[in-house]
Amino acid sequence: MNAISIRLYRNVLAGSLLAALSACNMTANGVNFGKLATVGQHLSQSGGIDEKQEMQLGDEFSAMLLGASRLHPDQALQQYVNKVGTYLATQSARPDLPWTFAVLDTPDLNAFAIPGGYVFISSGLLATLNSEAELAAVLSHEISHITERHHLREIERQNSVGLLTAIASAAEEYRQEHNSERPSARAYQNRQIAENVLSAGHQLYTKGLGRDDELAADAMAVRLCAKAGYDPYALAAVLQQLDRVNSDSSALSLLLATHPAPADRLSQLEQQLNQLPVLAQPKLALSERFIAALQH
Structure with a gap:
């Protein structure tokens, strides 16, 4: 044969x-x-x-994912993240998907996009963020994977x-x-x-996905954040924070295994940020609202 x-x-x-x-x-x-x-x-x-x-x-x-990682028990936090994510999704290329956003109760520093409109972020990654704009940047990256059908x-x-x-x-x-x-x-x-x-x-x-898909999701994320009214430079801030984490940390191992190194993403992202039009009005960071949601 x-x-x-x-x-x-x-x-x-x-x-x-x-x-x-x-x-x-x-x-x-x-x-x-x-x-x-x-x-x-x-x-x-x-x-x-x-x-x-x-x-x-x-x-x-x-x-499958929820069979391996449980949801964070704080319902107010879940509602807050879902509210931010749902708003971003309405500004995306696929607003009509049945979007769902949730927090996984794990110290790992990661976020996941699943076809059909599911986006998960770990409580460990949430704890490293400083503002709602940074949360929006992470969620926008994952939303972009779904709108562009990268996993599919x-x-x-x-x-x-x-x-x-x-x-x-x-x-x-x-x-x-x-x-x-x-x-x-x-x-x-x-x-x-x-x-x-x-x-x-x-x-x-x-x-993980290919390097090109990850960098494309970064580029789309800064534009989605800007469109939704958030500071488009927030994703760069997130990557800078991840770049400062010890690369040997077990919390970062899955992220590094499935994404390009934060420093590599930062250098590519700089080109995208330089191509953004001059902002007519200041974009939102919303640090206090984010901190209040985490400290509920």
């Missing part, structure tokens, strides 16, 4: 397994494998992900090599588990299926 025949065989096999799983509506560890399989099947057939599929994918990937393009590029293969494997394990009459075997297979699909989402966020 030549290479082309093998590839076609794998695509056919994956498609049949995905079809079987999408019909079962199976859920484990908070993740609906049926929905993920539907997205995978659509991807294998069309080579692309439409907005409906994007939102399905976002729902399940956000469930990466999934589409990988196609069956990544997400599709993991879901197809899960479908076959589900079929074997479903036909088993041993409860202990079913429970074990259920865990294995969850691990397979969870690893697909985990890999996407631990490997």
